[in-house]
Amino acid sequence: MTIRAVMFDFSGTLFRLEQNESWLHHLTDAEGEPLDLEAQTELMRRMTAPTGKVVELSEEYQxxxxxxxLDPALHRKIYLEVLRRSGVPKAEQAEAxxxxxxxxxxxxxxxxTEAALKDCAGKGIKVGVLSNIAFDIRPAFTRRGLDQYVDSFVLSFEEGAIKPDPAIFQILLDRLAADPEETLMVGDSxxxxxxxxxxxxxxxxxDPLPTSERADALxxxxxxxxxx
Incomplete structure (x- = not known):
């Protein structure tokens, strides 16, 4: 089979939200004690987990x-709740x-990431980015000049569908004018x-490893x- 189009996931695949001490070191628990490194690492995992339940939730929050x-308002609501239930009780810290x-x-x-996107584009292979996400990720690409290698972005909150629903993959296939049998999907889930x-x-x-631990998986x- 000849691959003529590649669809990439965003979080944990092309980009990663890294643990950054500059905006985690000030976090404190309910007793005012700083969150230790293990707690900070778990916090980052919960904020970027692609599937599954990360905390126990009421029916409303579930x-x-x-x-x-699918909805930026629901995205904000649930992640503030996840942060609260994950040991960040102060509203201002959770908001930040x-x-x-x-x-x-x-x-x-x-x-x-750059080599993968650039090399695909250079070979005339159609490139798409497909993400379950509730905010616009295009600026992450444009600020680094990577948008020039991407033919189409399909974001769940704009399309009203989320992976693994076949409908959202079909949207991107249609925009790339690609046959599924000639398309590769690369992702971390x-x-x-x-x-x-x-x-x-x-x-x-x-594997959605830290960027320092995953040099050439793509x-x-x-x-x-x-x-x-």
Whole structure:
């Protein structure tokens, strides 16, 4: 099979929200004690987990969690609740941390993100970015000049569908004018991103490790499928 189009997930695949001491060190628990490194790391995991339940939630908040990537208001509501239940009881601290989550400038590209996007585009392969997300990630690409290698962005909150619903993969396939049998989906969630397989796409799984610990997973995935 010849791959003529590649769809990439955003969080944990092309970019990662990194643990940054400059905006975590001031966080305190209910007793006013600083959150230790383990608690900070778990906090970051909960803020970027693609699927699954990260805290126990009431019915109201469970609905917000399940639909967070379709509605910015629900996204804000549920993540402030997740932060509160994760040991950040002070509203001002939670608001500040949430602001970092939805700021594209705070997200860090993986070391081989540029090479993966640029090499695909250079070979005439159509490139799309498909994300379950409730804020615009395009500025994360434009500020680094990476947008020039992306043919189309499909974001769940703009389309009213979330992965693994085949409908959102089909939207991007249509915009890329790509056949699923000639398309590779690269993502960090077998459950969400792997939904592309239902349409006949190939799928490559990458580990959402810190950027300092994952140097070439994207390029390796592309090579493994004969793209590069």
């Amino acid at each position: 609905y917000a969690w399940e639909n967070r990537d 941390l949430y602001g970092r989550l939805v700021d594209p400038g705070e997200w860090t590209p993986y070391p081989d 077998a459950e969400a991103d792997g939904g592309a397989r239902a349409l006949g796409c190939a799928f490559a799984l990458v 390029v390796a995935s592309l090579r493994g499928h004969g793209v590069l």
